[in-house]
Amino acid sequence: MPANDRPPLWLRPEHGTRGPKPAHTRHAVAVAGIKIADTEGLDAVSMRRIAAELGTGTTSLYRYVSKKDEILQLMGDEVVGELRGTVLPADWRDALRTIARLMRETALRHPWFPALASGRPNHGPNSLWWTELTLSPFDGLDLGTDELLANLGTLSSFVLGHVQSEMADQEAARLSGLSHEQWMDREGEYGPMIMGSGRYPRLTRVMVEAETPHAADRRDRWFEAGLERVLAGIAAHLP
Template sequence: MPPEDPLDVWRRPERSNVGPKPEHSRAVIAAAAIEIADKDGLGAVSIRRVAASIGAGAASLYRYVRSRDELVDLMIDAVSGEYDLKQSSEPAPMQLLGLALQGRTIMHRHRWLAPLLLTRPSMGPSALRYLEHALAALESAQMSGPSKLRTVAMMTAITSAFVQNELASETSSGDTARDPNGSTRYLAEAVQSGRYPLLAAALTGQHEPDGPDDVFTTIIATYLEGAGLPGPPDPAECR
């Protein structure tokens, strides 16, 4: 059996010209799968359970998706459609920061999403519209096409990694044996010991972040500046 083509779900038409008229749609199927994943995690999503949730037989669902992998691809693309891609005249860094902030919100809404974006980027229509919008923000930037693509991809990867860390922290927050301020105190003690002068210099003048929103905004702004975009957004103006 030839290997499955991960892009075939986007190449073939949703409705066949032969056979009975479809009773469902990919959008309905994806929405049902997303509801299951949001409630019980991605591991709970299966062709059989999704079929049952929309009142269909598991066998009939294979008329729409040929595998669970295709189902997951539909889910990723469906949530990619949750971005607000309205046109903006703001500078490129501000537009990209806005997309990153939206992405973080979407990944928190669908807690199963962030790890997937690091391993299986979507090529569906909603994902491509997002990419086109991000590239439009970079249209006037003095960067090559491949550099623009890498900038957008890395911004998504940073957002995904940040959200995964946030979710992991939430999961472990019930551990009463761990002092949430312990890491900060330990770092302060290490710096004050005098054994790490370069670290002490790097931390000099650093303000205490107001919270994860401030930290995330600063990380994205700093990355965009490093990527070559002038005038990174001021985190204080974006909160």
């Protein structure tokens, strides 16, 4: 049966009824893919690489998945499984804070994960559990389903966007060989010309007065400040 004609991954039994019993599991396939992606990036994940990681032939992977897209689904669901055991606070604001912080921590642990999380929903068991959990803070708030989805989507977009900014800063440091402090010192040489030109009064004020860009915990500060503004926006639209 062609790969596109097969039932969705999560509707197929993990072990087929015909042929020899598989030597591995979907869990092992996912863990191998995560190991590769964490160290080399998502582009390095392939059927051949995972087979080599498992010590098996590439063709044997087709006992577990029909294409690479299904490997990515397994990987994404496995990462979400790291959050199992999460208990959310009763207050909806505190619950959403917890969700946002966990999403950020998970994405920073697995830098490739935001690209998957930003795409189509994953319907694996861990992902379904997480979706159900993230919907629960809105219980009793008299929200329509579209409003509920808009709130969660706004929160998720903020977290994933912030994480991508953090990772871009880390990548810039790697490529340039300059720490944030070294880069700020070097750019500071350009400061007097910017401020002295008189053309950028708003930017000049930021350059003179802003403290957060120089703080060691600037990423945490920006994340928490942005998160509070997202929560304020959600609160403003509640019935």
